[in-house]
Amino acid sequence: MKKWFVFFLAALLACGLSLAQGGVKKARPLPRNYGKVIIQNFSEQARMASVVFDHWQHRAKYTCRLCHVDLGFAMSANATGIRAADNSNGDYCGACHNGKNSYDSRRIFSACTKQVATADTTTCTRCHSQGTNAPPATQEFADFAAKFPKKRFGNGIDWIEGEAMGLVKLVDSLEGVASKSKLFKGPADTTITPQVMGMPDIVFSHDKHGVWNGCELCHPEVFPSVQKDKSAVYSMNEIFEGKYCGACHGKVAFPMIECQRCHAKPVAQQ
Numbered sequence: 035m036k037k038w039f040v041f042f043l044a045a046l047l048a049c050g051l052s053l054a055q056g057g058v059k060k061a062r063p064l065p066r067n068y069g070k071v072i073i074q075n076f077s078e079q080a081r082m083a084s085v086v087f088d089h090w091q092h093r094a095k096y097t098c099r100l101c102h103v104d105l106g107f108a109m110s111a112n113a114t115g116i117r118a119a120d121n122s123n124g125d126y127c128g129a130c131h132n133g134k135n136s137y138d139s140r141r142i143f144s145a146c147t148k149q150v151a152t153a154d155t156t157t158c159t160r161c162h163s164q165g166t167n168a169p170p171a172t173q174e175f176a177d178f179a180a181k182f183p184k185k186r187f188g189n190g191i192d193w194i195e196g197e198a199m200g201l202v203k204l205v206d207s208l209e210g211v212a213s214k215s216k217l218f219k220g221p222a223d224t225t226i227t228p229q230v231m232g233m234p235d236i237v238f239s240h241d242k243h244g245v246w247n248g249c250e251l252c253h254p255e256v257f258p259s260v261q262k263d264k265s266a267v268y269s270m271n272e273i274f275e276g277k278y279c280g281a282c283h284g285k286v287a288f289p290m291i292e293c294q295r296c297h298a299k300p301v302a303q304q
């Protein structure tokens with residue numbers, strides 16, 4: 035019964051399913067650029083280069099939940115409206131990049147400062163690097179990715195396996211800023227049956243998601259209901275548009291083109 039599946043895949047590929055990586059039709063990014071966000075609301079007016087934020091460098095260290103729930107970063111590029119003053123006051127990037135906090139016993143370099151005139155601009159350009167000749171972290175990414183089991187798309191990294199193997203140890207709280215989140219146990223794995231006959235069911239794991247996302251990143255905003263049998267009704271098209279599963283998949287979590295990673299349950303033969 036894989037006919038529908040194959041048909042859809044072929045049709046989508048035919049109309050250029052490069053949209054599966056980014057939501058809009060564009061060339062597939064390099065693995066190291068998957069999840070890269072260019073933050074460009076205020077820098078240019080202040081004659082600074084725009085800011086480059088790489089998810090791979092950060093999600094290897096911290097949970098999505100810490101940044102997107104506790105620190106309040108929006109789940110959409112440029113929607114937070116981060117100001118230099120926020121950072122120098124210890125919010126947003128400045129919650130970590132304050133020259134005091136450390137990660138793995140290394141001091142984290144500090145973000146924007148009010149004393150622009152006397153600032154060490156080499157630090158500024160570590161973030162304000164868009165369009166400058168700052169070298170991309172190509173080798174750093176290659177060395178990092180080499181340790182992980184591979185996947186074909188997205189960052190080319192199997193993040194799930196990597197975490198399970200202990201290659202990433204996720205920090206879920208920051209002293210003084212974010213309170214440690216309570217660990218709720220999510221429900222057992224569920225299968226979601228698509229509204230098209232013959233499409234393989236989707237296997238959804240609360241365990242696998244909880245590790246990275248906690249609970250509050252999905253409930254109530256992305257998936258309003260936590261009641262059995264009160265699940266949201268949505269379609270694959272809405273997911274492609276960036277809603278529901280597509281709030282993360284296709285942007286930071288693995289892309290839409292990996293149909294079988296979600297549509298994972300073999301179709302029963304009748």
Ligand code: HEC
Nearest residue numbers: 092093096097098101107109110111112113114282285286
């Ligand atoms: C260190 C903090 C940090 C971590 C950890 C983090 N993010 Fe983000 N994320 C950001 C920032 C900053 C932005 C950009 C917000 C803005 O521009 O206003 C962002 C943007 C996003 C976007 C929107 C991207 C776009 O192109 O529109 C998605 C989706 C997202 N993050 C998902 C995730 C997921 C899933 C994880 C965990 C696997 C994660 N983030 C981990 C800080 C973080």
Ligand code: HEC
Nearest residue numbers: 085086087091096126127129130131137140142143160161
């Ligand atoms: C939860 C903590 C945390 C937050 C929030 C955070 N970062 Fe980071 N970031 C880190 C750590 C830790 C490193 C690694 C630092 C090191 O290796 O010296 C890092 C590394 C980086 C690097 C790599 C720089 C280089 O030269 O290697 C950039 C760029 C960066 N962060 C930008 C940002 C921006 C922009 C924001 C806000 C939009 C942000 N970060 C928010 C913790 C954070």
Ligand code: HEC
Nearest residue numbers: 073074075076077080085117118131144145146153158161
């Ligand atoms: C850890 C990352 C990071 C570092 C390092 C950093 N900035 Fe920023 N800065 C940001 C982000 C994110 C924004 C928001 C960018 C945007 O929307 O265009 C920003 C915005 C700015 C702005 C725009 C004006 C405004 O009111 O927001 C100025 C000016 C600025 N930074 C100055 C500096 C200076 C000077 C340095 C070096 C001393 C520096 N920044 C280092 C992340 C950083």
Ligand code: HEC
Nearest residue numbers: 218219220221243244247248249252257260261262265266
């Ligand atoms: C990545 C998104 C995501 C995360 C993170 C997440 N959930 Fe869910 N949750 C779902 C989806 C999808 C459903 C199915 C209902 C729907 O479609 O609206 C669901 C359903 C539920 C339900 C009702 C269904 C049932 O079987 O009982 C409960 C209770 C629930 N979640 C609790 C949690 C808890 C507790 C956590 C944190 C450990 C959590 N969720 C984290 C996406 C998520």
Ligand code: HEC
Nearest residue numbers: 193194236238246247251256278279281282287288295296
């Ligand atoms: C809040 C962000 C978010 C949302 C919403 C979300 N996911 Fe995920 N999902 C992740 C992250 C992060 C991972 C870890 C793997 C990665 O980043 O590529 C993941 C992993 C998975 C995996 C595990 C693949 C494996 O190799 O075991 C499956 C399957 C999956 N998601 C399906 C779904 C489905 C189906 C939905 C919607 C019902 C959904 N996800 C909604 C963030 C999200």
Ligand code: HEC
Nearest residue numbers: 042043228229230236268269270271279283290292293296
């Ligand atoms: C991130 C997880 C995820 C990925 C990746 C994914 N799907 Fe889906 N898909 C879903 C979920 C969840 C539903 C169920 C929506 C519902 O009916 O409740 C679904 C439903 C469908 C349906 C049923 C019709 C509809 O609109 O609901 C079709 C057909 C489909 N997907 C095709 C695909 C194809 C083809 C790909 C690869 C290009 C793909 N899907 C990739 C999660 C995913």
